[in-house]
Every structure is written in structure tokens, then in C-alpha cells.
Amino acid sequence: MKLVKTRQELADIVTQWHRAGETIGVVPTMGSLHAGHLALVKALDGKATRRIVTIFVNPIQFNNPDDFHLYPRGLEADAALLEETGGVDILYAPDETQIYAPGFSTRVVVSGLDAMLCGGDRPGHFDGVATIVTKLFMQTRADIAAFGEKDFQQLCIVRRLVQDLDLPVSILPVPTVREADQLALSSRNRRLTPVQRARAAHLPASLHTCIAELKAGKNSETCLKTCWQDLEEAGFTVHYLELRSSKNLQATQPSDPSARLFVAASLGDVRLIDNMPLC
Structure with a gap:
């Protein structure tokens, strides 16, 4: 597994893969990985010849700054966990400069689906989700992306933005992974x-x-x-x-x-x- 931190290095590798006829699968995450994330990687078996996991704690999807700062981080531990699977080709872990250039002012808004459930008490959250997911799809040039059903509203929003924007990526839903006492992994x-x-x-x-x-x-x-x-x-x-x-x-x-x-x-x-x- 290769750790990549810049979009240029990622672009160079992805271009080679596409020229070789590879199929690219991506699992977008915010890190602090657990068995639920590994299930997303596993779900790409037989569906992608190359697999990318992204880690980026996205500031624009947090309506509470304290929640953003408290979000657990641990790139070394996450990288070690992914390395153990033997099924990840690239861990893409950009910093904010690789995602949001100075003056960045664009948002992807999926109207309607963003206003209910979690959108009701987390204003702007799903605009941030839709924006980062769109950017990661563009940067990884993935053919298929795996998303967990635990964040079902997010899954619906991603499906809608892919459909509405004609993005050339298939969305693969993956059932929620639970602890022995049935608590959803998070x-x-x-x-x-x-x-x-x-x-x-x-x-x-x-x-x-x-x-x-x-x-x-x-x-x-x-x-x-x-x-x-x-x-x-x-x-x-x-x-x-x-x-x-x-x-x-x-x-x-x-x-x-x-x-x-x-x-x-x-x-x-x-x-x-x-x-x-x-x-």
C-alpha cells in the first residue's frame, strides 16, 4: 500500500491505472478506521482491480467547530490497519491545501434530501458532505465507491448527486456492521x-x-x-x-x-x- 498526500501524485498513478484498463474502487473516510470501514474495502472484492481509501476530516461538514476538533484522528494507526488487509493499493490522505485552495467558494447542494433527519439539526452538514465526495470522486477518478448504510441519509444524497451530475461512478451500498451488542460501529x-x-x-x-x-x-x-x-x-x-x-x-x-x-x-x-x- 502506498501513502499518497498530494492530488498530483494521485493523478499520475490513477492515469496509469486507467491506461492499463484497471477498475478503480474508492472508500471515502474521515479516518479513525474500524471494522466497518474494512467491510467497505472488502465489499469491493471482485468489483475493482485497484482500491483507494481516502482519509480527510472535512471541516466544511461540521456545523460545530468543537465537534471538528474533537473528531478522533490517527493516520499511522489507520495506515497500519489498512496495510494488514493487503487489499488497499493507495491510502490518499491529503491535507486541506490539496482539497480547498485559497478562495475556495463552491458548494454542492442536494436540495430536499439535505433538509430532513440529520440535516434538520446540522445545517450545512450535507452541503459539506456532497462537496467533499464530489471532489474525491474527481481526484480519484473512481469507477465504483462503497458507502455504508449506517449513514443512510448520506448514501441517498451521494446517489442523488451522482445521478444529477452524471458522474461516472457506481455507488455500492454496504450493510451496517455492528458490535456484539448490536451497536452500529462508528x-x-x-x-x-x-x-x-x-x-x-x-x-x-x-x-x-x-x-x-x-x-x-x-x-x-x-x-x-x-x-x-x-x-x-x-x-x-x-x-x-x-x-x-x-x-x-x-x-x-x-x-x-x-x-x-x-x-x-x-x-x-x-x-x-x-x-x-x-x-
């Missing part, structure tokens, strides 16, 4: 105290209970209210808990085959998200 989990980490397992457990009740035909409004209260009693601050279509993220009913339950809830200053399909 870099943010490392910021949880031991007590908070134990409580965090209540989040997926509450979702499973809510989904079981919804599938049993119970009133959806009552089920969601009960789940919300259950999470609050467990120590969470709930930001949203909603039933949405996985096709377009519009509000829906349990009878919809595409229905998913979406949640964002915090323990202290650590914000956790999750989603689960009803079917």
Missing part, C-alpha cells in the same frame, strides 16, 4: 465513556423493540412515542426518531416495503445515529 463510539458505552447498547435494542411492535400492527405514532421515551429514560437526548422510505427519505407507514426507522440520539456530547429496515 468512530464516534471511541469518545464514549465506559458507562456511556454500556448505555449505548440500548439504542439498537430500542429500535428492534419498536420495529417488532410496528410489524405486529401497533399504532405507529404510539410505537415511536414509546421508543422515544424509552431512550430518554436510558439517558439519551433524542434528536429525531422517524419512519421514512429508504427510496426517497419521505415520511411513510409501516406497510411500506421500503420503510426504515431512523434515529439520532446523544449520550453527553457524543451524537449517535442508526437506522434499520422494517422488512
Whole structure:
């Protein structure tokens, strides 16, 4: 695996790969890698002959500066983890000068999908996501990109921007990877105290209970209210808990085959998200 830090060096390598007829897969990340990221790399098996993992903590997708500064970083550890897989050709880890030149003033906005769920209490977040993803697609010239379903709204936004901008990259969704207690893997989990980490397992457990009740035909409004209260009693601050279509993220009913339950809830200053399909 080669560590690349400049877009020019990346461009030189990628140009050679394309001339040789290689297929390039990319996994965009913000580092602090875990088994969920490795699952994204693994998902490219048989779909790409060359694989790039990018690490860039993107400042313009953080509406809270403290959250940006607290985001866990560790390039050496991340590089060692990727090296162990034997399946990554390039770790692209640019600094901010390689992404946002002085005077940078362009934003990619995916209207509509950005205003709900996480977009509701994180204004500008998805503009930052869409902008960096577009730039990374252009810099890596990837043919296929893997994204986890844990960040399902992000996945929907990336799919829409690729479709709307005619970007020549296929989006590969990858199922959420979970701990033994079903907590969705996330870099943010490392910021949880031991007590908070134990409580965090209540989040997926509450979702499973809510989904079981919804599938049993119970009133959806009552089920969601009960789940919300259950999470609050467990120590969470709930930001949203909603039933949405996985096709377009519009509000829906349990009878919809595409229905998913979406949640964002915090323990202290650590914000956790999750989603689960009803079917």
C-alpha cells in the first residue's frame, strides 16, 4: 500500500491505472478506521482491480467547530490497519491545501434530501458532505465507491448527486456492521465513556423493540412515542426518531416495503445515529 498526500501524485498513478484498463474502487473516510470501514474495502472484492481509501476530516461538514476538533484522528494507526488487509493499493490522505485552495467558494447542494433527519439539526452538514465526495470522486477518478448504510441519509444524497451530475461512478451500498451488542460501529463510539458505552447498547435494542411492535400492527405514532421515551429514560437526548422510505427519505407507514426507522440520539456530547429496515 502506498501513502499518497498530494492530488498530483494521485493523478499520475490513477492515469496509469486507467491506461492499463484497471477498475478503480474508492472508500471515502474521515479516518479513525474500524471494522466497518474494512467491510467497505472488502465489499469491493471482485468489483475493482485497484482500491483507494481516502482519509480527510472535512471541516466544511461540521456545523460545530468543537465537534471538528474533537473528531478522533490517527493516520499511522489507520495506515497500519489498512496495510494488514493487503487489499488497499493507495491510502490518499491529503491535507486541506490539496482539497480547498485559497478562495475556495463552491458548494454542492442536494436540495430536499439535505433538509430532513440529520440535516434538520446540522445545517450545512450535507452541503459539506456532497462537496467533499464530489471532489474525491474527481481526484480519484473512481469507477465504483462503497458507502455504508449506517449513514443512510448520506448514501441517498451521494446517489442523488451522482445521478444529477452524471458522474461516472457506481455507488455500492454496504450493510451496517455492528458490535456484539448490536451497536452500529462508528468512530464516534471511541469518545464514549465506559458507562456511556454500556448505555449505548440500548439504542439498537430500542429500535428492534419498536420495529417488532410496528410489524405486529401497533399504532405507529404510539410505537415511536414509546421508543422515544424509552431512550430518554436510558439517558439519551433524542434528536429525531422517524419512519421514512429508504427510496426517497419521505415520511411513510409501516406497510411500506421500503420503510426504515431512523434515529439520532446523544449520550453527553457524543451524537449517535442508526437506522434499520422494517422488512
